[in-house]
Amino acid sequence: MDKIIKIGGAGISGLTAAINLAKAGYKVEVFDMTKDSGIRFNNDFQGIENWSYEQDALDFLKDINIELNFYYWGSNKLSLWAPDGCHRDFKLPRSAYYLVRRGTVEDSLDQGLKKQALAFGVKIFYNHPIKSKDVDIMATGPVLNDPNKDALVSGYAFKTDLEDCHIGLLDDSCALNGYSYFFVHDGQATLATCIFGNYRELDKYIEKTLEIFKQYKNFKMEDVKKFVGTGNFFLPKIPKSRKVYIGEAGGFQDYLFGFGMRYAMKSGYYAARSIIEGRDFYELCQKDLIPRMKASVVNRLFFMAFGKRAYKWFIKHCSDRDPVKFTRQSYRYQSFKKILFPVAAIILRKNIRDPRNS
Ligand SMILES: Cc1cc2nc3c(=O)[nH]c(=O)nc-3n(C[C@H](O)[C@H](O)[C@H](O)COP(=O)(O)OP(=O)(O)OC[C@H]3O[C@@H](n4cnc5c(N)ncnc54)[C@H](O)[C@@H]3O)c2cc1C
Structure with missing residues (x-):
C-alpha cells in the first residue's frame, strides 16, 4: 500500500480507477496533459446507456463506488426516426440512458468524479502529459487527430x-x-x-x-x-507487458454506437480491483466486458450491411416492443454471435486494430 499508484489521464476511466484505489487506502497520483478534467468536451449532453446490461446504469454507478454528485437525467420517452417519415414514439419501462454533461461545468460528470477523487485524497497533476512507461494505468482516451479514426x-x-x-x-x-x-x-x-x-x-x-x-x-x-x-474502436489486445490500458485508450468502447462511458468506467473499476485483489486485469475483463464488445462488433456488421433497410426494420420491429430490451438482447454473446464474430472481425478488420501499435 505504500507504493504510489500512478494513472495517466484524469478522464472518466482514470478517475473511476483512482476513486476505487484511494477508497481502498492506496496513495494515488493522476496526471493529465490538459488543465482540467473534461476539457475535450463542450458541456454537451452524453448518455450513459442503459441497454447493454440488465443492471440499471444508476445501480451500476453505485456498484462501482461512484456517487451521484453530478447532474443526470433519465426519461422513459424516446423517439426513433428513420428515412421516409418512419417515426415512432416509445414509452419505455425504464430510461434508455441517463443524460450527463461532459465538460468543465460544475455539475458535469468529469467534475463530479474529480471532486470525489480529491475528497479521497487523490493527487491530480494537470498540464502534465505522460508516457505509458511512467504510469501503472493508462487512461488517456482516444487518439486525438488520429488519421485512422473510427x-x-x-x-x-x-x-x-x-x-x-x-x-x-x-x-x-x-x-x-x-x-x-x-x-x-x-x-x-x-x-x-x-x-x-x-x-x-x-x-x-x-x-x-x-x-x-x-x-x-x-x-x-x-x-x-x-x-x-x-x-477509437478496437478490441483490446493484451500487451506483452500486461500494462493496464483502460477506457478508450484500451479499446473499451461499444463497437455498435460508440456509447463508451459505461465501458470506460467499468474498465477503470476493474483496473482498481485488479490491484486491490491482486488479480489479472485482462482476466476480469474477459469474463464481462469483452464478450459484450465482441457481440457489438457483430451488431455493427449487421448495421452496416443492411443500412437503410435495417433502420426501418429496426424501428418497425420495435414498434410493439421495448426497443431497449430488444437492443439489450443483441449484446448477449450467444452461440451464433460467437460463430459470426471471426467473420465480422475479418470484414471490419481495418477497424479492429490497436492504435498503441500503429
Ligand atoms: C462528441 C462525443 C460524444 C459522445 N457521446 C457519448 C454518449 O452519448 N454516450 C457514451 O457512452 N459515450 C459517448 N462518447 C464516448 C465517450 O465520451 C468516451 O467513450 C469516454 O469519454 C472515454 O473515457 P476515457 O476515460 O477513456 O477518456 P476521456 O474521458 O476522454 O479522458 C482521457 C483523459 O486523458 C487525458 N490525456 C490524453 N493523453 C494524455 C497524455 N499523454 N498524458 C496525460 N493525459 C492525457 C485527456 O486530457 C483526458 O482528460 C462520446 C464521445 C464524443 C467525442
Whole structure:
C-alpha cells in the first residue's frame, strides 16, 4: 500500500480507477496533459446507456463506488426516426440512458468524479502529459487527430426554447453508418451526428441533421457551441507487458454506437480491483466486458450491411416492443454471435486494430 499508484489521464476511466484505489487506502497520483478534467468536451449532453446490461446504469454507478454528485437525467420517452417519415414514439419501462454533461461545468460528470477523487485524497497533476512507461494505468482516451479514426462526432450544444425531447435519427444522409441525436432538457440542447466514414463531409452531415430537426419544429438556438470529437474502436489486445490500458485508450468502447462511458468506467473499476485483489486485469475483463464488445462488433456488421433497410426494420420491429430490451438482447454473446464474430472481425478488420501499435 505504500507504493504510489500512478494513472495517466484524469478522464472518466482514470478517475473511476483512482476513486476505487484511494477508497481502498492506496496513495494515488493522476496526471493529465490538459488543465482540467473534461476539457475535450463542450458541456454537451452524453448518455450513459442503459441497454447493454440488465443492471440499471444508476445501480451500476453505485456498484462501482461512484456517487451521484453530478447532474443526470433519465426519461422513459424516446423517439426513433428513420428515412421516409418512419417515426415512432416509445414509452419505455425504464430510461434508455441517463443524460450527463461532459465538460468543465460544475455539475458535469468529469467534475463530479474529480471532486470525489480529491475528497479521497487523490493527487491530480494537470498540464502534465505522460508516457505509458511512467504510469501503472493508462487512461488517456482516444487518439486525438488520429488519421485512422473510427468515428467522428460533431454537433452543437445550445440553449433553446423547445420542450424536452429525446430523438435518435437513423439516416445515412445525416450520419453515414451511424446516427444523429437531439436531446433537450430544461432549455439545454445537444444536437449532433456520429459518422463512421466519409469524414471529409462531416459538415454536410451535421447541416443535414440540423435541417431535418428544424423541419420537425423550428426552434431557437442561443449561446451555440460547436463541437467535434473522435472515437477509437478496437478490441483490446493484451500487451506483452500486461500494462493496464483502460477506457478508450484500451479499446473499451461499444463497437455498435460508440456509447463508451459505461465501458470506460467499468474498465477503470476493474483496473482498481485488479490491484486491490491482486488479480489479472485482462482476466476480469474477459469474463464481462469483452464478450459484450465482441457481440457489438457483430451488431455493427449487421448495421452496416443492411443500412437503410435495417433502420426501418429496426424501428418497425420495435414498434410493439421495448426497443431497449430488444437492443439489450443483441449484446448477449450467444452461440451464433460467437460463430459470426471471426467473420465480422475479418470484414471490419481495418477497424479492429490497436492504435498503441500503429
Ligand atoms: C462528441 C462525443 C460524444 C459522445 N457521446 C457519448 C454518449 O452519448 N454516450 C457514451 O457512452 N459515450 C459517448 N462518447 C464516448 C465517450 O465520451 C468516451 O467513450 C469516454 O469519454 C472515454 O473515457 P476515457 O476515460 O477513456 O477518456 P476521456 O474521458 O476522454 O479522458 C482521457 C483523459 O486523458 C487525458 N490525456 C490524453 N493523453 C494524455 C497524455 N499523454 N498524458 C496525460 N493525459 C492525457 C485527456 O486530457 C483526458 O482528460 C462520446 C464521445 C464524443 C467525442
